[in-house]
Amino acid sequence: MFNKICIIGIGLIGGSIARAAREHGLSDCIVAYGRKSGLDNLSRAKELGVIDAYYLDIEAAVKDADCVIICTPVGVMQQIFSMLKPFWNEHTVYSDAGSTKASVLAAARSVFTEVPTNFIAAHPIAGAENSGVEASVVDLFDNKRVVLTPIKSSSTDALNKIITFWRRIGAQVTQMEVDHHDAVLAATSHLPHILAFALVDLLGKKDEQVEIFKYAAGGFKDFTRIASSDPTMWVDICMANKQELIPLIQQLQIKLAGMEQMLLDQQSQQIFETFSYANQARQRFLTQLDNSMSQSITFNVQPGGSLRGEIRVPGDKSMSHRSIMLGSLAEGVTHVTGFLDAEDALATLQAFRAMGVTIEGPKNGEVTIHGVGKHGLQEPKEPLYLGNSGTSMRLLSGLLAGQSFNTVLTGDESLSSRPMKRVTAPLATMGANIKAQDDGTAPLHITGTNSLKAIHYDMPMASAQVKSCLLLAGMYAEGETTVTEPAPTRDHTERMLNGFGYRVQREGDKAQIDSTGKLTACTIDVPSDISSAAFFLVGATIAENSDVTLKHVGINPTRTGIIDILRLMGANIEILNERTVGGEPVADLHVQSSQLKGIDIPEALVPLAIDEFPVLFIAAACAEGQTRLTGAKELRVKECDRIQVMADGLQILGVDAQPTEDGMVIQGKTTDAIGGGEVISHGDHRIAMSFSIAGLRATDSITIHDCENVNTSFPEFRNLATHLGLKLT
Numbered sequence: 001m002f003n004k005i006c007i008i009g010i011g012l013i014g015g016s017i018a019r020a021a022r023e024h025g026l027s028d029c030i031v032a033y034g035r036k037s038g039l040d041n042l043s044r045a046k047e048l049g050v051i052d053a054y055y056l057d058i059e060a061a062v063k064d065a066d067c068v069i070i071c072t073p074v075g076v077m078q079q080i081f082s083m084l085k086p087f088w089n090e091h092t093v094y095s096d097a098g099s100t101k102a103s104v105l106a107a108a109r110s111v112f113t114e115v116p117t118n119f120i121a122a123h124p125i126a127g128a129e130n131s132g133v134e135a136s137v138v139d140l141f142d143n144k145r146v147v148l149t150p151i152k153s154s155s156t157d158a159l160n161k162i163i164t165f166w167r168r169i170g171a172q173v174t175q176m177e178v179d180h181h182d183a184v185l186a187a188t189s190h191l192p193h194i195l196a197f198a199l200v201d202l203l204g205k206k207d208e209q210v211e212i213f214k215y216a217a218g219g220f221k222d223f224t225r226i227a228s229s230d231p232t233m234w235v236d237i238c239m240a241n242k243q244e245l246i247p248l249i250q251q252l253q254i255k256l257a258g259m260e261q262m263l264l265d266q267q268s269q270q271i272f273e274t275f276s277y278a279n280q281a282r283q284r285f286l287t288q289l290d291n292s293m294s295q296s297i298t299f300n301v302q303p304g305g306s307l308r309g310e311i312r313v314p315g316d317k318s319m320s321h322r323s324i325m326l327g328s329l330a331e332g333v334t335h336v337t338g339f340l341d342a343e344d345a346l347a348t349l350q351a352f353r354a355m356g357v358t359i360e361g362p363k364n365g366e367v368t369i370h371g372v373g374k375h376g377l378q379e380p381k382e383p384l385y386l387g388n389s390g391t392s393m394r395l396l397s398g399l400l401a402g403q404s405f406n407t408v409l410t411g412d413e414s415l416s417s418r419p420m421k422r423v424t425a426p427l428a429t430m431g432a433n434i435k436a437q438d439d440g441t442a443p444l445h446i447t448g449t450n451s452l453k454a455i456h457y458d459m460p461m462a463s464a465q466v467k468s469c470l471l472l473a474g475m476y477a478e479g480e481t482t483v484t485e486p487a488p489t490r491d492h493t494e495r496m497l498n499g500f501g502y503r504v505q506r507e508g509d510k511a512q513i514d515s516t517g518k519l520t521a522c523t524i525d526v527p528s529d530i531s532s533a534a535f536f537l538v539g540a541t542i543a544e545n546s547d548v549t550l551k552h553v554g555i556n557p558t559r560t561g562i563i564d565i566l567r568l569m570g571a572n573i574e575i576l577n578e579r580t581v582g583g584e585p586v587a588d589l590h591v592q593s594s595q596l597k598g599i600d601i602p603e604a605l606v607p608l609a610i611d612e613f614p615v616l617f618i619a620a621a622c623a624e625g626q627t628r629l630t631g632a633k634e635l636r637v638k639e640c641d642r643i644q645v646m647a648d649g650l651q652i653l654g655v656d657a658q659p660t661e662d663g664m665v666i667q668g669k670t671t672d673a674i675g676g677g678e679v680i681s682h683g684d685h686r687i688a689m690s691f692s693i694a695g696l697r698a699t700d701s702i703t704i705h706d707c708e709n710v711n712t713s714f715p716e717f718r719n720l721a722t723h724l725g726l727k728l729t
């Protein structure tokens, strides 16, 4: 990338940048500049091979450098900019590694009047208590975040170079507004450092200090680890960001005073609530952090094999979401069994905890919800992060529109690009106040109101999420809210509301609700998710010599399109032990191998199998003749564009799959149906699992990238699939 990188300040961060740049072959030559007082450190850096040369003269150091990175404490930035000014070169890219950004840009402005366009402020969020070049390591930034805070005038070319540089080092690059960066870091890093330094200072000065340190193995040691950080650097950081820090310290003082009062007043319940909220918030934060920082998961499937055995796939995702929502609004304690312990349903669960609902579990699929009643939710302290889950966001927007408080709904990259106008537009006609992005996507800023008015809404698309959203809003609206659907969609919301004693009327294509009802706690047994069972229904059908029984699967008629379509194609699926559990039909499904034939999929079945098309495309590839899907445009706005992404992957695997605007045409083959190759799931759980199933009929191995989101709906997929015989690693 560069001919010569000059690092100004070769300590832990500068040294680690130099080592990583060298390791990844990003520069022919790496040099450092330092002061005379740091001569030992500089020569040690040279000895260790971290740099090729060092200089005590800035002019010589930056001569011919096409990249200069300032890694000094933020307090000396202004001085460094002044030294660099006479030699500033418009063809060089400049950046830094300071922990505060407003102060760095202010330093640049004070020297240059305007921030030079080729200076891109950066903050690698990685560090250790150790300092100096000796502590530097090659992988300090591996999979760590680097925040860039470019400004309007920043050069795109320089910005792109810095982005590429950090990405090639292995970091995850994000961009933020300068002030936002400083506010976020004040809370997540600077305040915790102040606390750790203050606590050690306080306790260390006590007479019994020897005792304290002697018995300080547990909490004290963990909590104060960061007080071992470099004091000079941290004085600089705290001074530079005091504007953001001081209000936080004041808030903390109020919080501590509150805790003190609770102790004085013996309010153990309030203390418990504070601790449990914090405990759960931390758990959620760890999960989010794990997800956002986790390495991407790749599946590899060896070709061939059969599926044999009996399994129970996890609980229904749609019903798990709804059990939390309605259980929270109910009066009394709701017990749920069979709950889906996976990221999407947990996002909903965490959202309700954040709104003051006490929810125990999930433990072995059991969840206990201490309902707060229809008007008992509380304003969450933070935006509600809903991960990858479209159901959570769309249903919650209806439910929250009629609350007496405001909320913000956010999600991951995929969820933030999915259309939300389909819910915000009808909600607006009910009087809801929801602000989305200009293109109608999340984050959604909901200003709660108690003056929602009922509407009659003819849904333009067959969507259970839109229907459910409006029914939930209808629980808070004046008058009778009715929703008609152009084709039947899953009706779990209606069934479950009735199960909680809240009247929803169904008449043909119309569902109707008003605000007069109340929910009474009940027990819910969530059956296995037919959408997860679908992978094995298809797998056992297309793989020779297969015989699988899927236990306790929900066969609500609004979900069984997969069985109908596969049977039309010639699949051998038996429905055994049909029974009704908690108002939902349930059965065991027995499936054996059979040769499929291509069909024109009846459009009436499309909404009843909407989530199963990715795996149905795999079935179609193995069927004799052509399979044609039409009327399935909705597939383009799921976790990814499921028509395009499946067509791309199938073509890579040698399948003749032609995407159309609203479906796909696949020419299936009875032998050598699917080849091997590498496909990308685009972070969509159902695409990842569908291509895994394709391995059963592939002629060579299939590698599927980006499979981490399988955890959103089916974390046990790999274990259950391999248990049945899929050769998946």
Ligand code: SPQ
Pocket: 317, 318, 319, 344, 388, 389, 390, 391, 392, 462, 463, 464, 465, 466, 468, 490, 610, 611, 634, 638, 639, 686, 713
């Ligand atoms: O929750 P999310 O992300 O929208 O999940 C999906 C899925 O494949 O898991 C869709 F991508 O399922 C939806 C389904 O497609 C779940 C759902 C529900 O629980 O109400 C309804 C369907 O969506 P829609 O848009 O047709 O209403």
